[in-house]
Amino acid sequence: MLKLPIYLDYSATTPVDPRVATKMIPYLVEKFGNPASRSHSFGWEAEAAVEEAREEVARLVNADPKEIVWTSGATESNNLAIKGAAQFYAGKGKHVVTVRIEHKAVLDTCRELERQGFEVSYLDVQNNGLLDLEVFKAALRPDTIVVSVMLVNNEIGVIQPIAEIGEICRARGIIFHVDAAQATGKVEIDLAALKVDLMSFCAHKTYGPKGIGALYVRRKPRVRLTAQMHGGGHERGFRSGTLATHQIVGMGEAFRLARLEMGAEKERIRMLRDRLLKGLSDIDQVFVNGDLEQRVPHNLNISFAYVEGESLLMAIKDLAVSSGSACTSASLEPSYVLRALGREDELAHSSIRFTLGRFTTEEEIDYAIKLLHDKIGRLRELSPLWEMVQEGVDLSTVQWAAH
Amino acid sequence: MFAPVYLDHNASTPADPAVVEAMLPYLALQFGNASSRHEYGRAARRAIDEARGQVAAAVGAHASEVVFTSGGSEANNLLIKGAAGRLKPGLLAVSAVEHPCVIKPAEQLCKHGWTLARLAVDAEGRIDPENFEAVMSARPKIVSVMLANNETGVLQDVESLAERGRSVGAWFHTDAVQAIGKLPVDFRRLNTAGVHALTLSAHKIGGPKGAAALVLDKRLDLEPLIAGGGHERGLRSGTENVAAIVGFGVACELAVQRRDALAQHVLKLRQQVECGLLGLGAVLFGQGPERLPNTVYFAIPAIDGETLVGYLDRAGYAVASGAACSSANPEPSHVLRAMGVAPDLARGAVRISFGRGNSEEQVAAFLGSLQAMVTRLQRLTAMAV
Numbered sequence: 022m023l024k025l026p027i028y029l030d031y032s033a034t035t036p037v038d039p040r041v042a043t044k045m046i047p048y049l050v051e052k053f054g055n056p057a058s059r060s061h062s063f064g065w066e067a068e069a070a071v072e073e074a075r076e077e078v079a080r081l082v083n084a085d086p087k088e089i090v091w092t093s094g095a096t097e098s099n100n101l102a103i104k105g106a107a108q109f110y111a112g113k114g115k116h117v118v119t120v121r122i123e124h125k126a127v128l129d130t131c132r133e134l135e136r137q138g139f140e141v142s143y144l145d146v147q148n149n150g151l152l153d154l155e156v157f158k159a160a161l162r163p164d165t166i167v168v169s170v171m172l173v174n175n176e177i178g179v180i181q182p183i184a185e186i187g188e189i190c191r192a193r194g195i196i197f198h199v200d201a202a203q204a205t206g207k208v209e210i211d212l213a214a215l216k217v218d219l220m221s222f223c224a225h226k227t228y229g230p231k232g233i234g235a236l237y238v239r240r241k242p243r244v245r246l247t248a249q250m251h252g253g254g255h256e257r258g259f260r261s262g263t264l265a266t267h268q269i270v271g272m273g274e275a276f277r278l279a280r281l282e283m284g285a286e287k288e289r290i291r292m293l294r295d296r297l298l299k300g301l302s303d304i305d306q307v308f309v310n311g312d313l314e315q316r317v318p319h320n321l322n323i324s325f326a327y328v329e330g331e332s333l334l335m336a337i338k339d340l341a342v343s344s345g346s347a348c349t350s351a352s353l354e355p356s357y358v359l360r361a362l363g364r365e366d367e368l369a370h371s372s373i374r375f376t377l378g379r380f381t382t383e384e385e386i387d388y389a390i391k392l393l394h395d396k397i398g399r400l401r402e403l404s405p406l407w408e409m410v411q412e413g414v415d416l417s418t419v420q421w422a423a424h
Numbered sequence: 425m426f427a428p429v430y431l432d433h434n435a436s437t438p439a440d441p442a443v444v445e446a447m448l449p450y451l452a453l454q455f456g457n458a459s460s461r462h463e464y465g466r467a468a469r470r471a472i473d474e475a476r477g478q479v480a481a482a483v484g485a486h487a488s489e490v491v492f493t494s495g496g497s498e499a500n501n502l503l504i505k506g507a508a509g510r511l512k513p514g515l516l517a518v519s520a521v522e523h524p525c526v527i528k529p530a531e532q533l534c535k536h537g538w539t540l541a542r543l544a545v546d547a548e549g550r551i552d553p554e555n556f557e558a559v560m561s562a563r564p565k566i567v568s569v570m571l572a573n574n575e576t577g578v579l580q581d582v583e584s585l586a587e588r589g590r591s592v593g594a595w596f597h598t599d600a601v602q603a604i605g606k607l608p609v610d611f612r613r614l615n616t617a618g619v620h621a622l623t624l625s626a627h628k629i630g631g632p633k634g635a636a637a638l639v640l641d642k643r644l645d646l647e648p649l650i651a652g653g654g655h656e657r658g659l660r661s662g663t664e665n666v667a668a669i670v671g672f673g674v675a676c677e678l679a680v681q682r683r684d685a686l687a688q689h690v691l692k693l694r695q696q697v698e699c700g701l702l703g704l705g706a707v708l709f710g711q712g713p714e715r716l717p718n719t720v721y722f723a724i725p726a727i728d729g730e731t732l733v734g735y736l737d738r739a740g741y742a743v744a745s746g747a748a749c750s751s752a753n754p755e756p757s758h759v760l761r762a763m764g765v766a767p768d769l770a771r772g773a774v775r776i777s778f779g780r781g782n783s784e785e786q787v788a789a790f791l792g793s794l795q796a797m798v799t800r801l802q803r804l805t806a807m808a809v
Contacts, residue, residue: 026463033465034457034663042451049444049632054742055436060733061742062428064435093494093634096652096662126652126661133651225663230451232494232634232665249649251532252497252525261525262497263436263627265634265668334461341462 026341027385031226031319031378032175032203033343037271038228038379044274045230048267056264057255067266074273078222078235081276082201082210087240090259091269094234095202096126097249098221099169101236101260102198103130105246106167106219107139110196114164117141120152120171120181121361127169127200148363149312150179158189167196172210172220173203176358176374177311178320180208187216196244202226202234206279207287207317212237218244224268228379229275233268236260290377291318293386297375300390304397306410310359310372321375324359325393327407328400330370336396340389343374428740429786433628433779434574434602434719435744439671440630446674447632450667458664459655468666475673479637482604482676483622485611491638491656492669496601496625497525499638500568502649502660503597503621504529507566509647513537516566517559517594519580520762521545526568526599527758542762543569549578549710549763551585560588567594571603571622575746575759575775576710577719579607583617590618595644597621601636605629605679606687606716611639620644624676626668630780631675635668682780690718690778693787697776700791704798707769709760718779721746723772727801732774735801739793746773 028036037045048070056071058064072086079086092098107117119131121143131141142160146152152170161168168190170181183199190197198219204210206227212220223234238244238259252261298321301307306326325333330344344356355369364372375389401407409416430438439447450471456464458472473487480487493499504526508516518530520542530540541564544555551569567589572579582598589596600609600622611622621644625636640646640659652661694717698708701722709721723729729745736743746757756770 028464030457030460030462030464033460034455036453036455037451039452042448045451046444046448049439049447050441051438053436053438055432055627055633058432058435058742058744060730060745061432061737063430063432063742093498093665094662097494097650099652100650124652125654129651129653129661223663225457230665230667231663232668250498250501250525251528252501252523254524254528261501261528262495263633265495265627265632267632268634268665268668338462341456341460341464343460343462 023384023388025339027339027389028341029375029377029381029385029389030341030343031381032374032376034225034231035228035378036380037230038275038278040278041229041271041274045267045271048270052266056266057253070266071264071269074269077273077277081205081280082212082220082237084212084237085240088237090236090238090256091264092234092236092260093232094225095200095221095223098223098234098236099124099126099200100130101246101249102219102221103127103167103169104134104249106196106198106244107134108247109245110166111139114166115139116162116165117167117169118144118157118160118165119169120144120146122146122150122174122176122358123169123171124175124200124202127171131169146361149315150174150177150310150362151312151315152181152186154182154185154189157186161189161193161195165193165195167198169198169200171200171203173201173207173317174311174358175203176356177322177362178203178317179311180315180317183217184215191216203317205276206283207319224272224275227275227279230268230271233265233272235272286379287318290381293377293381293383294318294321296383297321297377297386297390300386301393304394308368310362310364319377322372323375324364324368324372325397326368326371327404327410328371328397330372332400333371333373333396336400337392339392344372428737428742429782429790430742431776431778431782431790432742432744434775434777436627436633437630437779438781439632440675440678442678443631443671443674447667447671450670458666459653468664471666471670472664475669478673479624479676480639482680483600483609483611483624483639484613485639489611489639489642491640491659492664493636493638493660494634494665495636496599496623498649499623499625499636500525500599501529502638502646503623504566504568505533505649506646506659507595507644508533508536508538510645511565515539515541515562515564517541517543517564518568519543519545519551519570521549521573521759522568522570523574523599523601526570530568545762547764548712549573549576549759550713551580556585556588560592563592564594566597568597568599570599571609572600572606572716573710573759574602575757576721577602577716578710579603579714579716582619583614586614586618595620597623599623601625601628602716605683606718608683615641626672626675629675629679632668632671634665635672637672686780687717689780690782693778693782693784694718694720696784696787697791700794704795709763709765709773718777720776722774723769724798725769725772726805727772727798729772729774731801732772732797735797736794739797741790741793744775744777746770746775
């Protein structure tokens with residue numbers, strides 16, 4: 022029996038894996054000590070759990086546990102990384118480089134830096150969503166101090182060439198930050214090989230709990246930051262505040278499972294994604310947004326031409342999907358990511374993001390395919406534009422009356 | 425094996441079973457992102473709204489005045505730095521006995537043109553009225569004084585302090601993290617007096633770690649500490665920690681329901697332990713003024729606090745020493761320093777903070793163990809002399 026609505030929005034958030042939840046619960050109830058309590062076994066027990074989780078997070082990305090700083094989530098990690106590095110290195114320059122299709126947590130942080138007197142370049146991407154390395158190189162200046170480029174895009178799932186970008190940054194002594202919130206458990210990350218200085222993680226996109234994230238801060242060569250939250254000096258002064266032990270334990274377990282299961286899971290999800298794509302590609306006028314090769318298999322972002330986006334979302338209520346990213350879907354603006362790919366507003370408006378995950382089944386995919394065939398057919402029957410297209414009218418030549 | 429007795433509830437508390445039960449569905453089943461528009465997201469949004477109402481109700485505030493954060497430290501940072509971000513640099517005043525997560529951000533502001541006045545306290549830990557008046561007449565723009573101190577438990581008369589603050593146009597904040605659940609906290613009344621913001625935290629009242637709130641007068645415009653997405657009315661971005669927020673809401677409800685019974689229960693234990701401590705020659709800090717019913721802060725002359733808490737831990741009692749919470753070097757407590765306690769005595773400081781689960785039998789056994797330890801330690805000290 023299918024449970025409706027079918028959840029195909031794993032990039033917005035994932036359920037906590039039951040194995041993760043099981044590990045978390047004791048740290049709420051009997052092992053509830055404050056990890057900062059240095060005078061009794063309750064505190065030590067909590068601290069030991071925090072350090073074990075730190076090792077698990079580090080292991081997934083091949084880093085040293087001492088390079089992992091706990092935060093409340095990727096948004097905070099991005100704020101700490103970008104503001105912290107820009108403010109610390111402001112004496113060397115005041116130029117920051119990022120990309121137009123970054124997550125709001127990066128873009129809004131950069132906007133704030135602009136208010137603080139920094140200059141930020143927002144780079145365009147190619148039509149496939151990927152950053153052109155020549156464009157990137159041309160944007161760098163002698164006073165560039167920080168570059169921030171995400172590993173996996175939240176809306177279209179494309180994978181940016183961060184290995185190459187890292188080489189370029191390192192050669193010029195620029196701090197390189199990568200938002201990897203959407204990447205853990207989906208792509209291999211080897212921080213011993215990558216020339217990345219700062220990397221943001223969160224648990225709730227990788228079957229861990231909400232409210233916990235981490236920032237990787239490279240030790241060799243040492244990267245320094247201006248702390249954004251001050252107090253008891255937790256996390257070696259990078260981030261004060263009582264550590265939420267049960268959430269940290271959850272993130273550790275989630276990342277451990279990701280490390281062990283990523284290989285098999287990715288192949289299973291790729292098969293499901295291919296099945297979905299194949300099932301939808303015999304509908305006329307559907308377009309995949311973003312590169313299909315340089316992309317995680319978990320994401321399929323599709324525009325259905327001549328279908329109005331809002332009506333489409335209403336029509337497929339049995340599917341929990343998103344148009345645009347969850348964080349911006351409260352607004353009716355077309356996705357800024359799709360617009361950056363050069364999609365017209367119409368196509369951006371009629372886009373749906375399907376994101377698949379650990380608990381997605383073949384049955385669910387087949388249901389989704391059938392539903393979409395059905396509803397898109399029906400919505401297009403109601404569309405005068407679709408009728409004109411069917412009659413062979415080239416819509417770009419039509420003179421629309423103003424009203 | 426015996427279970428150690430937990431006497432450190434001001435550091436953290438176990439989550440109440442009812443809290444955990446309320447949280448669990450929001451981990452694996454109702455796991456939506458509250459910003460998503462589909463049913464999973466809407467269910468998460470409804471849960472957050474309900475919790476917001478519960479938190480507001482616990483302190484007599486309106487739900488729209490509650491801003492969720494990841495913890496008390498973040499809420500205090502948000503208020504201090506966020507207020508400063510919207511004002512021209514000037515004078516800010518925080519009490520000398522505030523938690524580090526108020527003092528440190530205040531110190532940071534000194535790098536950005538602000539002047540910091542530390543409001544002095546008397547030997548009992550109460551705000552010194554003369555010094556307070558002198559600072560107020562210099563017209564501080566931001567003032568922060570906690571309702572109840574985490575180490576001594578001493579209460580401040582925040583209402584009348586805030587009235588004076590209001591008369592000079594200060595933005596007034598109070599950290600109520602240790603007060604809620606132990607004594608009545610009424611934001612409306614405090615707000616009328618001149619308090620603009622109040623900090624609460626879940627894990628001190630039987631809720632989970634990872635959720636807290638700044639209760640904020642909406643006339644106050646703060647610069648956000650964390651940008652990106654515009655959650656929490658733009659004051660705090662980041663995907664909401666739904667499960668912890670739900671737990672926080674339930675914990676607030678329970679804390680208010682149980683407040684009077686808890687206060688009575690822990691006060692009895694406090695009196696019992698104080699009686700025993702005085703018999704051992706202990707000095708009680710902040711004994712005179714009104715203070716939290718669950719907190720005892722003491723030192724036994726010539727006995728080092730770190731040594732004593734180590735002994736107590738091995739005997740099965742979890743208490744706190746007066747040293748700064750996450751510092752490796754045992755600096756004597758800044759609270760005791762501000763109260764003018766001699767460093768030698770301050771190094772002996774030990775804090776006991778009771779909670780729901782503690783009993784008179786535990787206190788009696790604790791006093792028995794303590795007596796034996798003190799006798800032994802005093803004998804060792806005497807031999808060394």
